[in-house]
Amino acid sequence: MNIGQAAKKTCVPAKTIRYYESIGLIAPASRTASGYRTYDDRDVQTLRFIQRARNLGFSVKQVANLLALWRDRDRSSADVKALAREHLAEIDQRMAELQSMRETLEHLMQRCHGDERPECPILADLAGDEAEAEHKSRRIKDFAG
Amino acid sequence: MNIGQAAKKTCVPAKTIRYYESIGLIAPASRTASGYRTYDDRDVQTLRFIQRARNLGFSVKQVANLLALWRDRDRSSADVKALAREHLAEIDQRMAELQSMRETLEHLMQRCHGDERPECPILADLAGDEAEAEHKSRRIKDFAG
DNA sequence: GATAGGGTTTCCAGTGACTGGAAGGTCAAG
DNA sequence: CTTGACCTTCCAGTCACTGGAAACCCTATC
Structure with a gap:
């Protein structure tokens, strides 16, 4: 089958299949006389494997190992x-x-009126404005990553 | 102060400060006669604002809006x-x-013996092997994003 | 004055994982 | 024979930096 067919069967876009070939994640596909890539069921199975692993969040490098x-x-x-x-x-x-960001952000949002007035604890906190950023214990901390 | 000083004060690497200038997130710094960038306290405050917003996970574009x-x-x-x-x-x-990935992954890991034998439900599931992937209800689903 | 060491400048390239688009070749239907 | 869908390659762009090279500047020491 052609690359489009394989793409449809695996939910991996044709462009991405070519990309995977270019980086060596999959072996170069065989070609027709006119240069079209052809795929068989084993190739489709491999692509589905890759797709599932990617959906689990594995990096392409990790997928190569898998x-x-x-x-x-x-x-x-x-x-x-x-x-x-x-x-x-x-x-x-x-x-x-993400959880840490979420907590800080939600806390700031709770204290923001969200009306037409300019006073905003979100901006005050980002600015490091000690006078306006009331709940100092909740101030933004740096993340390691 | 020089860029190195500003970097130290803000925890934003010098390289990143130049990058922010290059994409227009911050205004071009003033220069000494010999071409060195110089920064004052207001610049430092801006960089700290940016740093805090980035730590909250805002994209650079969102930071520009903020x-x-x-x-x-x-x-x-x-x-x-x-x-x-x-x-x-x-x-x-x-x-x-992430939570969805986590659940699937942990479930698969629980069923994997993790010993010297080759049988592995993790690989079986990724391969879409219906015979070996027992708990079908927990099979990997595609994510929208 | 020479030299050593830092800091700074610019520019180019690479990361990860694609995605978009241009320019052109191929194929099947009507 | 033409239309339109498909395929090919290659280059560029995304995001937010980061690394490195080559060259310039600045200060201190000998």
Whole structure:
């Protein structure tokens, strides 16, 4: 099948399939006489694997590792699990950062009247305005990441 | 003060300060006779504002809007709050995505032995292997974003 | 005055993971 | 034979920086 067909079957855009080939995530597709890429069911399966792993938030590099493990019949599930654990830690880290932002932002928003007047604790806090930023204990802190 | 001094005071790397100038987020700095950028306390305050807003996860574009509102004495706090609300929605969306990934990943990990054997439900699920991916109700779903 | 060491300047390139678009070749239908 | 959909390559843009090279400036020490 052509790249468009493969794209439809896998929900991976044709452009992205070409991109994955260009960075070596997938092997170069075979070609017709006129240069069109052709894909078979195994290619589709691989693309679906990639798509699912990407949807779980794995980076392309991590997906490459997962693909290698998938193809390696002598893999140990411990290696797969280690990759997953690493990724889970990244997710947790990102969630913690977002949570921290969320709390600060929501707190500031609660104190902002949101009317036609210019007084705004959100701006006051961003400006580091000690006089206007009342609840100092809740002031924005720097994140490590 | 020089850019290095300003960087130290604001926790914004010199390179990033130049970058912010290049994209127009901050006004071009004044220069010494020999071409060195110089910064005063007002510049430092602006950089700190930017830094805090970035730490809250606002995009550079959003920060530009916040800066404009900050400088506009006739702003309405409603405009600021609207920006914040928009950003909060983005944060919530990203958190929901991460949470969904997290749940799927953790579920898969729980079922993976993580030993020297090759059998691995994580890979089986990514491969879409219906025979080996037991708990179908928990199969990976596509995300909108 | 020479030299060493920092700091600063510009510009170019790379990151990650695509995505958009231009210019052109191919294919099937009518 | 033309139309329109599909395909090809290549270049550029996204976002927010970050790294590095080559050159200039500034101060201190010998």
